[in-house]
Amino acid sequence: MAKKLGFFxxxxxxxxxxxxxLKKxxxxxxxxxxxxxxxxIVTVIALITFIGLIDLTLANIITPLIS
Structure with a gap:
């Protein structure tokens, strides 16, 4: 019969x-x-650029509409 292990x-x-x-x-x-x-790093820079351009474009389109 196997020995029952305690908490520790x-x-x-x-x-x-x-x-x-971890050895494997x-x-x-x-x-x-x-x-x-x-x-x-290249992927993050590309995504930052892409999202920034979309944000800038949408801001330029929406700003005249709401002002």
Whole structure:
């Protein structure tokens, strides 16, 4: 019969499990991190520009209508 774990035993088992799973992770190398970061930065800048242009256009259309 399996031994019943107490509260702290369950916590210890959880962290052992986490440590085991983290060893299985395929961590990205420096080049992958750099290229992915660049993609994120370019995408954010593109979205900021796109949303800003839409906002500016709509503001210029709506402002004369409400004033």
């Amino acid at each position: 035993g369950k916590i210890a088992k959880f962290f052992k499990s986490v440590k085991s799973e 992770v395929n961590w990205p190398n420096k080049e992958e991190i750099t290229s992915n970061t660049l993609v994120v």
